[in-house]
Amino acid sequence: MTMSRERLYLFDTTLRDGQQTPGIDFSVEDKIAIAKLLDEFGFDYVEGGYPGANPTDTAFFREKRTARAKFVAFGMTKRVGVSASNDPGLAALVQSKSDAICFVAKSWDYHVRVALGCTNDENLESIKASVEAAGASAKEAMVDCEHFFDGFKANPDYALACAKTAYDAGARWVVLCDTNGGTQPSEVRLIVEKVIAAGIPGEHLGIHAHDDTGQAVANSLAAVEAGVRQVQGTLNGIGERCGNANLISIVPTLALKPAFADRFETGISAEALTGISRLSRAFDELLNRAPEAQAPYVGSSAFATKAGIHASALAKEPATYEHVPPESVGNRRRVMVSDQGGKANFLAELKRRGIDVPKDDHRLDALISVVKEREASGYAYEGADASFELLARKMLHGLPEFFHVTSFRCMIERRFDANGQLKTVSEAVVKVLVEGEEKMSVAEGHGPVNALDIALRKDLGRYQNEIADLELADFKVRILNGGTEAITRVLIESHDGTGARWWTVGVSENIIDASFQALMDSIIYKLMKNREMAGLVAAE
Ligand SMILES: CC(=O)SCCNC(=O)CCNC(=O)[C@H](O)C(C)(C)COP(=O)(O)OP(=O)(O)OC[C@H]1O[C@@H](n2cnc3c(N)ncnc32)[C@H](O)[C@@H]1OP(=O)(O)O
């Protein structure tokens, strides 16, 4: 017998509370693109911002920006001393092309006194008049009860009166906010239960939690357990100060954990859920920031293991070390090779790259010990998949020697140019043997590594055309142990016209030497890839 499940509503405030994140500033075009992502993913409500507060949000609300989600305008309740019909802020909300208005209302008497400077009753009157005005404009009304939990702890009767006033005036949702983010899950649970006992049904209650103690997700889930049926949050947890509840963590938990999945359903299908890793990364891409590797469910490390004991069990049954299948959230298992790995890690990684080797092959043991020795001297193969594959193919099956660098030289000169401007110039000379013929190339670059890269790729004889679309995308330098003994690890990310990306590594006491190793690996990998020898898995 299938039990019918209760509906939980998901409310995204990335474009409103997320806009209050230090360092984040959306343009109208950004907002349009993000609203589309949110709408297509399946959130029930997309809060777009605060029309009337700034030109961006006002322009954004000139059109409805969602096709299926309810498009929500945010703003404060009417000011005391003016009627709802004469409040310009309220007028901007009503006139916006939104489906719903979410009012922020004070529910802590301390704030009413200090921040608003009005009486408790005047604040209640503002809540009532604002909700009624939204209702009269045929928009769905909801009220974010700001500081509800702190307010409840200080004066439960007044906090409840604010929530009750909103509900009685017709608010579809009364949202309990942990505005300062300091409330604990046990307190959230208890207070939500008391609100429901006081007469506001859970089907009309929401939760809006901030992450100031790292518990916004836990607080949101505690509120759901206690009875609320709307959850607010943002993509990747952005938001004021430490951020909001992270919907990218909450959504899979609601869908995949039986404690929630057996009782509730959301508007997000199992198929849409497989797009959540992509959604999270696409959003980071829009923000121009690197995705967090350890993000729950969606991070590149969320289903990764370096540990040999874990890799061995994973190869037998993935569920031994995975709390949910990675595919359910569009992520993937990664078994990494490093000094923490055993045979199982290597076999899994080699298989993924299409390299077959029997478990008892002595060449496998040799590869493992070379990787471990190299890692001890500074290499990091878990972040340099292409260099690992080159090493593995060379040791297991051999690799053609496409070219051989006989020498390179690099010079840095600070001098005055023809216009009398002081300039630092880097120049490199590289000698390469290709099919027995020595080629010497000279190049200038922005820096010594750039000059070497240009010189190395200037004339590789018959391979020259093949590397025309090779480009360096990223360059990372790490000094591994300080002082005079310091050695340098260089990681280089490359990509080509096919969209493939790969990482290579070089280690040396000399940064130029380390860079050159990584550059050479990148070119050899590209040549190998062109011959379909590389089991390319780097374009993730
Ligand atoms: C918890 C939250 O995240 S709430 C959302 C917070 N987000 C923002 O504030 C971002 C957008 N805000 C803004 O652009 C501006 O604050 C505006 C346009 C809304 C208002 O600007 P101003 O009129 O210059 O007011 P200012 O920002 O200085 O102060 C806020 C005013 O709103 C009043 N106010 C605050 N909350 C409420 C409320 N819920 N209901 C009615 N009035 C309120 C304050 O008492 C203060 O009034 P005062 O100017 O008479 O002292």
Ligand SMILES: CC(=O)C(=O)O
């Ligand atoms: C409304 C809101 O963003 C808050 O109370 O945190």
